[in-house]
Structures are given as C-alpha cells and as structure tokens.
Amino acid sequence: MPHAYILRCRDDTYYVGSTRDLDARLWQHNHSEDGATYTRRRRPVTLIWNAEFDSIEQAFAFEKRIAGWRREKKEALMRGDFDALPELSRRRSVRENGG
Template identity: 35%
Template sequence: MRRHEYFVYILTNQNKTVLYVGMTNDLSRRLSEHTDKYNPEGFTAKYKCKFLLHWESYQYVRDAIAREKEIKKWRREKKEKLISENNPNWDFLNKEVVEN
C-alpha cells in the first residue's frame, strides 16, 4: 500500500511582511505553482508570497486539513513563534524542498 503524504506550509514575501498558510500533497509542485503565479488573482500572487518558511508533514489528509485550519486561526505572533522554533533566522527553505 502506498503511503500518502500531506504538507501544511507557511509562505512569505521577500520582506517577510505577509504570512500565508496552505496545505498540499506535493510541496515541491505547489511551491512551483506559487512561484509561477498559477493563480494570478490569488492571495499569494497579489502579495508575492512564494518563499517557504515552515512546513509539516502528515500521513492523513484529515490531520493536515485540521492543522492548516488551526494555524490559520492563529494571530501573527503565534505563527511567528512556530516558524522561529525550527527556522530561527527565517531562512527561505524553497531549495531544500525543490531539490529533494
């Protein structure tokens, strides 16, 4: 049986002034879509959110959806704390995901 994998992720813009929370089953593809402005009318294109700061992996889609909803409800300060726990310098992590 094939193991499924789902990702909850947080993106930002170049100046790190906007945070976007999303969920996908293919993080590398989804990052490319954000970079290529797959949806030019969408939030990430409008605010130029294409830089990965944080991601989490889940086996079950329902867990990933629940986590995405949970994080989306948080205030910015709590999201910043989550990012800083694993990425204290707020480095852009796109290359780590796309190269793997």
C-alpha cells in the first residue's frame, strides 16, 4: 500500500517521504545506507504521521505538496487540525495583519 509519511529526526526536524512499503522504508531510514542522506545524519528517526493512497503516484504528489510546508502547517496536518491549514497557507505578514 503506498504511503506518504512524516518522520521526526533526532534533531527535531521533519522529513517527508513516500513509499510502497512503509515498514521497510522506515527500517532503511534508521539502519541502512539506502536511507535518505538527510535522515542518515539525523538518526534515529520516528514515524509520526502517514496516510495511505491508492497509487504511488498519488503518494509522491502529496509528499511533494507537503514537503514545502512550514513546520507549523505540517504540525497542524499531523494533529488532524484541517481547519487550520488554509490560514497557515497564507504568508505570515498577511496573517499577522489580519488579511
């Protein structure tokens, strides 16, 4: 089953990825040289969010969509606060000025 996922790294940063086999990929991130370079330097990593998709293409597209989000928007997604996502999509200056 294809997944998009978010990992918390040892340095408290987030890593966003997608895969066909979540368990195997998580193992790679923590133990293998096949894990992403970003996570290899920040082990151990912990899975903190994932979602299933019908195809790897959908999972990959969602990965790319959320990878560019700011930390606070990723955290809203992880806690299921979907109502906060539109507001967090606005530039900080617009939010602070009430626009």
